[in-house]
Amino acid sequence: MQIPLEELTITPGSACQGCGAALAARLAFKAIGPNAIRHRVPCCPDSTTAHPSASSVFESGGAMLTGTWRGLKAIGRTDVQVVGFFGDGGTYDIGLQSLSAAAERNENIWVITKDNEAYMNTGNQRSGATPIFARTSTTPVGSVTKGKQMRKKQIAKIFAAHGIPYLATASVGYPEDLIAKINYGKTVKGFKMLIIQSPCPVGWRYDGSKTIEMARLGVQTGIWPLYEIIDGEKLKLNYKPRELKPVTEYLKPQARFRHLTDDNISLIQEETAKEWETLLKSDELGRVLL
Ligand SMILES: Cc1ncc(C[n+]2csc(CCOP(=O)(O)OP(=O)(O)O)c2C)c(N)n1
Incomplete structure (x- = not known):
């Protein structure tokens, strides 16, 4: 596959060393191309690309x-991609209702979510995207609780249930897959969502040189x-290894999971295996299958 050479991200930007979200922006907007408007809601990093942009609550x-898409349509500029580049807080939680409404209306827009699994911009508070047992600043590890007690919200299934024409997950560890998904989405008219796992070395507490490794694991x-x-119905699994690696390989290098007991790890392993079976069956x- 041809990876576009043009860099549309602003460097050095405001990102931390090893920021997965900055890499998500770099890859996603290479594929989106220059003919786009990128909107943002509060999140980090705060200035990501050179596109025309506005911020909202x-x-x-x-x-x-x-409004941006409809305004462009009114002046005949239907060639422009309208993209929201939001965090998990802006997608799973605080921004959910207006995104749900736009999905239900099937607006011709993109929502690209960089999922770093907490409110990182304001100091690593837990979000609906934070996985079970993860330590954050609002789900500490102490004598009463040990990390988040609730599971990660199944946002992909929630948006798929809106019947939107295109939804995909992606990872900064698999750039070709990510770019192919944007390229495909650009051919689709209607609501498109790409949820990119974007490891955060500061919040997840691993060495910043290991972001790609974390993403791949x-x-x-x-x-x-x-x-x-596709259309909330047809599911295709894009990466099907013969065997999955044990979840400990992913959990162990991240200090946000350092306190996990063997029972905690077994629960995560069992639930991951169960979900994987469902996905394999859905793919077949x-x-x-929800
Ligand atoms: C209604 C509202 N609540 C809280 C905030 C404070 N706030 C600003 S950025 C942010 C975190 C955003 O987290 P996320 O969307 O996950 O993006 P990240 O910073 O992790 O990239 C919060 C809580 C706000 N601006 N508005």
Whole structure:
């Protein structure tokens, strides 16, 4: 596959060393290309690409994208890609209702979510995307609780249930897959969502040189499967190893999981294996099994 050479990200930007979200922006916008408007809601890194851009409050991300697309359509500029580049907080939680409304109306927009599994911009508070047992600043490890007690919200299934024409997961550890998904999405009219796992060395507490390794382990252990869902129905699994690696390979290098007991790890392993089976079956049948 040909990877576009043009760099559209602003360097050095405001990203930390090893920032997965900055890499997600770099890859995604290489594929989106220059003919786009990129909107943002509060999140980090705060300036990512050189595209025309506006900011809004979390709650109106979907409305801002809708207005931009409809305005462009009114002046005959239907060639422009309208893209929201939001964090997990802006997608899973605080921005959910306006994105859900835009998805239900099937607006011709992109939502690209860089999922770093917490509110990193404000100091690593837990979000709906934070996985079970992860330590964050609001789910500490102490005598009463040990990390987050709830599971990660199944946002892909929630948006797939809107019947949107294109939804996919991606990882900064698999750039060709990520770019191919954007290239395909550019041919689709309607609501497109790409959820990119974007490891955060500061919040997840691993060495910043290991971001790609973390991302790849996420995929190879089945914790972050790569798949596409067309029209909310047809599911295709894009990475199918003969055998998944044990989840410990992903959990152990991250200090946010350092306190996990063997029972905690077994639970994560069992749930990951169960979800993987469901995905394999969905892939075989070619339709989503919730
Ligand atoms: C309604 C509202 N609540 C809280 C905030 C404070 N706030 C600003 S950025 C942010 C975190 C964003 O997290 P996320 O969307 O996951 O992006 P990240 O910073 O992790 O990239 C929060 C909570 C806000 N701006 N508006």
